[in-house]
Amino acid sequence: MSPHFSNRREFLRQSLLGAGLVATGLAGCAAPGARRPAAGAPAAAGTAPARARFNMCGYAAPRLDRVRIGFIGLGMRGPAAVDRMSRIEGVEIAALCDQYPDRVAKVQQTLARRGLPPARAYSDSKDAWRRLCADPAIDLVYICTPWSLHTPMAVGAMEQGKHAAVEVPAARTLEECWQLVETSERTRRHCMMLENCCYDFFELLTLNLARHGWFGEILHGEGAYLHDLRELNFGRDAYAEMWRLKENQHRNGNLYPTHGLGPICQVMGINRGDRMDYLTSMSTADFQMADIVEGLAAKDPFFAEYRGRTYRGNMNTTTIRTHRGRTIMLQHDVTSPRPYSRIHLVSGTKGIARKWPLPARAAQGHQWLDEAGMKQLEAEFTPEIVRHIGELARQVGGHGGMDFIMDWRLIDCLRNGLPLDQDVYDAALWSVIAPLSEQSVAHRSDSVDVPDFTNGWWQTNAPVELTLKGAGTTGVRRV
Template sequence: MSNKRREFLKLTGLAGIGLAGTGLLGGCATAAVPAGTDQAQKQTGRSHTQQFNMSGYRAPKLDKVRVGYIGLGMRGPGAVMRMNRIEGVEIKGLCDLVPEKVQAVQKKLADSSTNHNPTTYAGSEDAWKKMCERDDIDLIYIATPWDTHTPMALYAMEQGKHVAVEVPAALTIEECWQLVETSERTKKHCMMLENCCYDFFEMLTLNMARQGYFGEIIHGEGAYIHQLLDLNFSKKGYENMWRLKENMTRNGNLYPTHGLGPICQIMNINRGDAMDYLVSVSTDDFQMYEEAKRLAAKDSFFTPYVQDTYRGNMNTTTIRTKKGKTMMIQHDVTTPRPYSRIHLVSGTKGIARKWPEKKIATGHNGWLKPEEFKAVEEQYTPEIIKKLGEMAKKIGGHGGMDFLMEWRLIDCLRNGLPLDQDVYDAASWTAVGLLSEWSVANRSNSIDVPDFTAGAWQKNAPVDISLQGAGTTNVRI
């Protein structure tokens, strides 16, 4: 194992977790792994007394939601301009380390003929803190590199702000716990911006599951299969090549939440069931090291990236729940496979699958015929899609799901409704990726998934994607 790999495991608090006698690793003991029961209990079996249950929490209504944005690189500008279309939103602050990026978004807002006049923050590593400290901001929207997500979210909550943070929410299990404990103590929402929960077919199958179409759901599958080899090695892609560096030093399911989030909602994870333990296996790397060598031969800029520590091409992680159900989540961002998040829902009465094409089957009759599929789709399309679906497609953001996510967030805050994703989802969905790295490093032994709800999953209500009598937030055409 490389020194960097050992350093990562140490930072996660998972280095040296023992197998024998801990009761945490499913009985798959191997003498090659050193003992370390204390660390294991601290991080995965950690005892947590819930200070306040954020699942189902209704924060006080906000007539207007005043928003500050941190990070205006790849995702931030689009988020600002989509929020600009939602009435009841005031864009109060724009922050990025690079002044030119702030200026570009400020100009777009000015050209949009709206009344936003945000204060800008740039040029300093700590400029974002000044924005968080303002008393006229309700929500901080974080779209920065992964290693800054938790520090920014924690500081914002401590300053009395709700938080919407890009995926993943954290880079260590300890950070996951910090998010949970801070959200509970401050009673401020911490929502991870898992946009795939708001894609159209995912919401359709969630509503079908709520209506019992699939019967008892026993298995789900998700993935992030997306060819990003060129983008990860692009000088014009991620600031300071930060995402490539993540792929250099970590081996596991680095980005599980796009496929995992929708499946967790459908299977009522943290709300009637909980993830129990996982196992994870990765292939070797067959492309990233070779790509680094190829580029370095032409451009010395890439010489530092010629290292043999890249994560494997394909990772497969399998999760078992407390109620004996399973999930399979894959990650591959290098091979030339067509894009897929799989999204498979399997129950005792029916099944649905999104990729490579949308299919639904019921009973033992095979896939529905096109006219049957259309009838089911019309019957189970959720209220939010009927209200905003076509508008969302026009406004955009990954086909409209980004806009649906942001509109829903604002509408819930304005009407005092529980958020669809709470801090326990942010922590547990993120933790799957972190724990997958431990499993890969230890011959795919199983490891427990922490219960961030402190047992409250047994009584928490499932996500309610209906408009709940609200849906009052208008959109600027």
């Protein structure tokens, strides 16, 4: 049995001891390269005893005939989420919250067009979300706010007895990741990170291929977020209060790992038969962001406050090794002028698949399958959930339909009292890559241990299976 950490205090203390930082008084610094204690070793002096824990992987909360949702954040992502959810049977749009009242009013109009009653509005202050979380007539809080608010809001929702669905990343720091895990376990409320890319059509196909052994033994995966966001990150009317540009100041690492990582983790059974062991990370210098700010500030005084800052490097590459000896490569670049890509490569002892550059392709030899071969593969291995809801999802939309599949699946699981495909351990693990990559970059790419948020349950947790056994009963209102 592999050694593991039972709580965040043990992980943090052992990491700091391993790097010699406690003794030197640098306990607030990163601890790259720290190793875990041997299996069965006694706890370090002063380590808090492990508390009783509850496994949220495979947990089925009591079924909800009707899912009453409160939405927080109605900027870029929230309005589309409300629109999608308003089409799903058994959903009540119960409450809307944003610090800007005009955003709430605009989404109320969407509900009116759908013939739905207005939702309760929370928009009189930046703290209005706390009252939404306390609303007794809400079952699920759907969070689409800036990253720094994700964990406080998800924790606040669970503390008030609500399930939480939170946009990516679910957390920004190691401490926040543990907060999510410990709150979900204690309250027995779901905390699902809304990683929509796990529900994209090719990603679902590769998951099903893996479940049927098409890849053989999976040995390597690659994911990325390569997306030119210069117009949005530097747009005065894009992200409220320029929050996303501010995230790129003084944070040098893979700040947005989950889109590429989530599907690879599901294919590999990470947290469900395998776990991440350690990572290393390296970033290029910043070749663009500081220069862009200088050019903008010369024309517009608004950007003067962003001058003289240290911005993250253009490209970050992070590599991860798992307990079973597999490897994962992740990349992040949102400033270079290049075509969009999440890569999504799965490589095994019998076959390989890669989504980008398009067209998506697969092979079990020296040559990629041709168009006819790919159609035959899809005909044989398209998963049940796509056959059931995929065509409707394409009509509704949301990044080609994956957003709708994600939302429909979440509601269908809650209404049928089934475990979710993504649990709080996935939310924490996929999110923690950002702060751990920052630690590694800051220490010349030294390796950094990845905590085991599952408390060792990864060894027995069942893999994700997107079947409709006991599910698939939720209908859809008119499109």
